[in-house]
Amino acid sequence: MTTLPRRPRPPTLKDVAALARVSTKTASRVVNGEPGVVPEKVAAVQRAVQQLDYRPNITASSLRRLDGRTAAVAALLEDLANPFSAEVHRALEDVAHEHGVLIFAGSVDEDPVRERQLVRAFTSRRADALVLAPTTDHQGYLEHEVPDGTPVVFVDRAPVGYDADAVVTDNLEGARRAVEHLIGHGHRRIAFLGDLRHIATARARFDGYLEAMRAARLDVVPELVVHDLKTADHASTALAQVLDAAEPPTALFTAQNEITRGVLRGLQARGLQHTVAIVGFDDFPLADLLQPAVTVVAQDPTAIGRAAAEILFARLAGDDGPRRTVVIPSRLIVRGSGELPPAP
Amino acid sequence: MTTLPRRPRPPTLKDVAALARVSTKTASRVVNGEPGVVPEKVAAVQRAVQQLDYRPNITASSLRRLDGRTAAVAALLEDLANPFSAEVHRALEDVAHEHGVLIFAGSVDEDPVRERQLVRAFTSRRADALVLAPTTDHQGYLEHEVPDGTPVVFVDRAPVGYDADAVVTDNLEGARRAVEHLIGHGHRRIAFLGDLRHIATARARFDGYLEAMRAARLDVVPELVVHDLKTADHASTALAQVLDAAEPPTALFTAQNEITRGVLRGLQARGLQHTVAIVGFDDFPLADLLQPAVTVVAQDPTAIGRAAAEILFARLAGDDGPRRTVVIPSRLIVRGSGELPPAP
DNA sequence: GCGGCGCTCGACAACGTTGTCAAAGACGGT
DNA sequence: ACCGTCTTTGACAACGTTGTCGAGCGCCGC
Numbered sequence: 001m002t003t004l005p006r007r008p009r010p011p012t013l014k015d016v017a018a019l020a021r022v023s024t025k026t027a028s029r030v031v032n033g034e035p036g037v038v039p040e041k042v043a044a045v046q047r048a049v050q051q052l053d054y055r056p057n058i059t060a061s062s063l064r065r066l067d068g069r070t071a072a073v074a075a076l077l078e079d080l081a082n083p084f085s086a087e088v089h090r091a092l093e094d095v096a097h098e099h100g101v102l103i104f105a106g107s108v109d110e111d112p113v114r115e116r117q118l119v120r121a122f123t124s125r126r127a128d129a130l131v132l133a134p135t136t137d138h139q140g141y142l143e144h145e146v147p148d149g150t151p152v153v154f155v156d157r158a159p160v161g162y163d164a165d166a167v168v169t170d171n172l173e174g175a176r177r178a179v180e181h182l183i184g185h186g187h188r189r190i191a192f193l194g195d196l197r198h199i200a201t202a203r204a205r206f207d208g209y210l211e212a213m214r215a216a217r218l219d220v221v222p223e224l225v226v227h228d229l230k231t232a233d234h235a236s237t238a239l240a241q242v243l244d245a246a247e248p249p250t251a252l253f254t255a256q257n258e259i260t261r262g263v264l265r266g267l268q269a270r271g272l273q274h275t276v277a278i279v280g281f282d283d284f285p286l287a288d289l290l291q292p293a294v295t296v297v298a299q300d301p302t303a304i305g306r307a308a309a310e311i312l313f314a315r316l317a318g319d320d321g322p323r324r325t326v327v328i329p330s331r332l333i334v335r336g337s338g339e340l341p342p343a344p
Numbered sequence: 345m346t347t348l349p350r351r352p353r354p355p356t357l358k359d360v361a362a363l364a365r366v367s368t369k370t371a372s373r374v375v376n377g378e379p380g381v382v383p384e385k386v387a388a389v390q391r392a393v394q395q396l397d398y399r400p401n402i403t404a405s406s407l408r409r410l411d412g413r414t415a416a417v418a419a420l421l422e423d424l425a426n427p428f429s430a431e432v433h434r435a436l437e438d439v440a441h442e443h444g445v446l447i448f449a450g451s452v453d454e455d456p457v458r459e460r461q462l463v464r465a466f467t468s469r470r471a472d473a474l475v476l477a478p479t480t481d482h483q484g485y486l487e488h489e490v491p492d493g494t495p496v497v498f499v500d501r502a503p504v505g506y507d508a509d510a511v512v513t514d515n516l517e518g519a520r521r522a523v524e525h526l527i528g529h530g531h532r533r534i535a536f537l538g539d540l541r542h543i544a545t546a547r548a549r550f551d552g553y554l555e556a557m558r559a560a561r562l563d564v565v566p567e568l569v570v571h572d573l574k575t576a577d578h579a580s581t582a583l584a585q586v587l588d589a590a591e592p593p594t595a596l597f598t599a600q601n602e603i604t605r606g607v608l609r610g611l612q613a614r615g616l617q618h619t620v621a622i623v624g625f626d627d628f629p630l631a632d633l634l635q636p637a638v639t640v641v642a643q644d645p646t647a648i649g650r651a652a653a654e655i656l657f658a659r660l661a662g663d664d665g666p667r668r669t670v671v672i673p674s675r676l677i678v679r680g681s682g683e684l685p686p687a688p
Numbered sequence: 689g690c691g692g693c694g695c696t697c698g699a700c701a702a703c704g705t706t707g708t709c710a711a712a713g714a715c716g717g718t
Numbered sequence: 719a720c721c722g723t724c725t726t727t728g729a730c731a732a733c734g735t736t737g738t739c740g741a742g743c744g745c746c747g748c
Binding site: 056072079082090122288290 | 353354397399400401402403404406407414416423424425426427430431433434437441444446447448449450451464465466467468469470488491605608609612628629630631632633634635
């Protein structure tokens with residue numbers, strides 16, 4: 001095996017054309033598989049491509065092409081390090097890979113300023129499309145940030161003030177099912193511990209809780225409802241407060257991953273994990289190994305990412321039907337913690 | 345609030361120049377903050393930029409610029425959906441964000457073919473630099489894939505056959521410490537359950553196990569060593585096999601995340617979780633909530649990503665000192681499962 | 689033998705930007 | 719008044735690629 005020399009300057013189409021003794025245009029035709037080139041020249045160009053290890057400069061070609069496609073799409077997710085975003089990202093990647101498209105990803109971190117910064121950064125790169133899990137209240141600004149014809153697909157959260165496709169979880173129904181499950185096991189005093197209320201999905205989950213409670217003609221006790229929990233630690237604190245109420249709950253509905261984690265920690269600290277029932281929104285690894293194993297309403301981030309990618313590529317392929325919102329159903333996974341009977 | 349019109353074609357520098365009544369070159373100078381333009385023209389151009397909401401086309405500018413920088417770097421990680429890769433990615437993103445640089449990420453999935461495909465895809469996009477967690481045995485191929493002057497930084501795994509910077513965990517030392525910990529608690533029959541042996545880090549962890557055992561003059565019993573476990577299920581099966589040995593182990597060292605997970609599941613199924621000690625390599629969420637809580641050697645993916653990004657930007661800034669390998673220390677986190685005494 | 693058609697091919701311009709360079713003007717020194 | 723120097727500016731080419739268009743050629747039918 002001979003070691004090829006390091007290439008100081010990658011070969012261009014001109015180099016290929018020169019070696020194959022054809023014009024750059026003909027070389028371009030061969031590289032792009034366009035018809036109307038005689039077989040000998042096709043072969044000559046392909047040989048030259050091989051020999052020089054030529055690789056088209058996609059940025060240059062996107063500059064010149066009429067459609068200006070860069071074969072790259074942008075994904076603005078909540079936080080690439082959290083498992084939900086990471087799985088959505090991965091699913092997007094898999095579909096994009098089939099289309100020969102790469103993904104630029106960024107974390108918006110619940111920071112509206114960063115969201116807008118990143119949108120600008122990505123449009124500056126002329127991404128072909130945008131996948132967005134928004135943290136702003138209103139995405140009207142996209143109207144003049146995103147060039148006409150660039151598909152935008154929202155994930156996890158629906159657009160507000162902007163007409164775009166969206167793929168979301170059935171937050172309200174999922175939450176309702178979780179609470180109904182607890183009610184079905186005889187619970188009457190069920191606490192709600194939830195996320196920042198300005199997030200639409202958090203509100204939807206609370207609405208699901210309310211619907212289930214009302215449908216069963218149960219009181220929604222204000223002391224048993226806590227919103228705006230930002231971290232697992234906040235959730236632990238909130239749990240303490242709820243458990244110390246005059247009439248403490250026999251069951252808990254925790255409306256988000258981190259909150260569930262904090263609450264589980266708090267329950268263990270008090271030795272109440274086998275006494276107080278709990279159902280969480282969002283699955284997490286090892287939920288089945290805890291004692292008791294944790295019953296959850298699981299979202300399906302992979303399905304969300306895949307659906308978003310499929311809409312996106314359909315749009316890029318020319319689909320200009322009306323905007324759609326796809327709802328990915330959540331699934332109740334029964335494991336034990338949600339089936340504990342109410343303490344007397 | 346008036347709604348701005350959708351822009352069918354993003355404004356170009358020419359549009360800005362025309363509006364400001366200067367040449368495109370002068371507009372370019374202002375946009376790039378070059379000196380030698382009188383204040384009135386600077387102001388006029390800035391007004392035009394504002395008014396048109398002009399955004400430079402980075403791909404076009406990188407095409408023309410001498411250094412050809414695209415302000416984008418590629419990250420090829422193992423699997424963007426796994427927490428380790430996701431955290432490395434996130435750390436890279438944070439440092440890149442400070443430099444106004446975006447990240448293209450891809451998952452190589454332990455697939456050498458995909459690794460090479462992705463390297464090509466990224467170099468085709470003319471990424472300024474490459475972060476790589478390789479899955480190939482040998483990365484000599486980068487020699488002629490990566491243009492001269494493009495920094496490459498390896499993460500998690502050291503380069504083989506290619507001279508590049510690297511940021512890795514102290515796998516051998518971490519594994520040794522884990523096993524020494526078990527020995528320190530009186531264990532003599534300690535099983536090893538490990539990953540695919542063709543992965544260098546997996547070998548290093550096994551070497552750490554061997555070193556610790558030999559240093560304590562303990563026998564390495566072949567029946568208690570299992571390699572090449574690919575999934576949590578394989579690990580469960582391997583556990584059964586090891587526990588059914590003539591003289592079963594009193595402690596386990598599981599050399600990777602998924603393996604730890606499978607083994608924990610298996611131990612619970614047999615009701616042995618309070619009997620057989622275990623230390624795992626790699627931390628995972630909720631390890632502290634299991635019973636017993638799981639003692640692990642934790643890697644620091646955030647530190648790895650950050651260190652890699654810092655080397656990378658130093659290289660891009662011109663640092664051409666000798667290649668470095670940065671070792672990020674792992675940390676033994678004592679939680680309970682590793683401190684169980686040996687069963688009689 | 690001639691006109692017309694279809695196929696193949698390359699010259700050239702263009703995409704949006706920046707590097708080069710020379711022109712034009714301002715200014716200072718004699 | 720003249721020269722040299724410095725500052726500011728824009729015309730132009732170039733980056734690597736593809737779209738447009740017309741030239742050249744062979745072949746067909748008459």
